[in-house]
Amino acid sequence: DIQMTQSPSSLSASVGDRVTITCRASQGIRNYLAWFQQKPGKAPKSLIYAASNLQSGVPSKFSGSGSGTDFTLTISSLQPEDFATYYCQQYHTFPWTFGQGTKVEIK
Amino acid sequence: QVQLVQSGAEVKKPGASVKVSCKASGYTFKTYGINWVRQAPGQGLEWMGWIRIYNDEKHSAPKFQDRLTMSTDTLTSTAYMDLRSLRSDDTAVYYCARGFTGDSWGQGTLVTVSS
Numbered sequence: 001d002i003q004m005t006q007s008p009s010s011l012s013a014s015v016g017d018r019v020t021i022t023c024r025a026s027q028g029i030r031n032y033l034a035w036f037q038q039k040p041g042k043a044p045k046s047l048i049y050a051a052s053n054l055q056s057g058v059p060s061k062f063s064g065s066g067s068g069t070d071f072t073l074t075i076s077s078l079q080p081e082d083f084a085t086y087y088c089q090q091y092h093t094f095p096w097t098f099g100q101g102t103k104v105e106i107k
Numbered sequence: 108q109v110q111l112v113q114s115g116a117e118v119k120k121p122g123a124s125v126k127v128s129c130k131a132s133g134y135t136f137k138t139y140g141i142n143w144v145r146q147a148p149g150q151g152l153e154w155m156g157w158i159r160i161y162n163d164e165k166h167s168a169p170k171f172q173d174r175l176t177m178s179t180d181t182l183t184s185t186a187y188m189d190l191r192s193l194r195s196d197d198t199a200v201y202y203c204a205r206g207f208t209g210d211s212w213g214q215g216t217l218v219t220v221s222s
Contacts (some may be wrong), residue, residue, distance in 0.1 A: 001169075032207075034208050034209060036152070036209065038152075043202055043212040043213065043214055043215050044144075044152065044202070044204075044209070044212055045212070046208060046209050046210045046211070046212075049207075049208035049210070050208070055208075055210055087151065087152050089152075089154070089209070091207050091208070094157070094166040095154060095166065095167070095168040095169065096142075096154045096157065097154060098144075098151060098152045098153065098154060099151075100151050101151045101152070
């Protein structure tokens with residue numbers, strides 16, 4: 001199975017901060033990577049697919065980059081509604097796998 | 108708009124089976140696959156399996172291969188996830204999600220396994 005490792009596991013940030021989350025795959029997955037946001041008690045929400053493509057309706061403060069094994073999700077200016085847990089997922093090779101999640105908390 | 112609506116919460120005893128449904132609307136059902144993902148209390152997301160609707164191709168995570176059955180009913184645009192031989196550690200919220208990229212998710216179904 002392809003292992004997806006996110007870092008950090010959690011971070012504290014202030015409103016207005018620029019935040020970057022990293023996701024590393026244990027083997028190359030080209031750009032078959034998605035990012036999701038999940039708030040407590042809610043279903044995950046898709047943010048980005050194919051590593052850098054924003055889902056329809058997702059604000060442009062979210063951006064993704066990377067290819068191969070190393071990927072990043074960036075939030076350009078953190079807002080109160082962005083405090084949540086973020087997951088990456090590879091869909092290059094079955095079984096598809098998620099990272100362990102990164103919890104973004106208020107400083 | 109695209110919507111996935113899942114069946115309601117279930118309480119099962121160890122050893123039993125559970126069948127969760129996921130009714131799709133707002134798009135042509137056969138043109139997207141359906142993922143099944145679960146989340147145990149306080150834990151992360153765990154991918155369980157994927158079914159491609161138009162040709163019934165299926166893939167599941169090795170840990171579920173012996174216990175998981177995924178199916179669809181194209182007449183009602185509904186996907187189903189059947190998990191057998193339930194254990195207490197199968198207690199989780201189960202989600203369906205559309206397509207390779209999971210662009211739309213159901214609201215989740217809480218399955219509690221308890222004696």
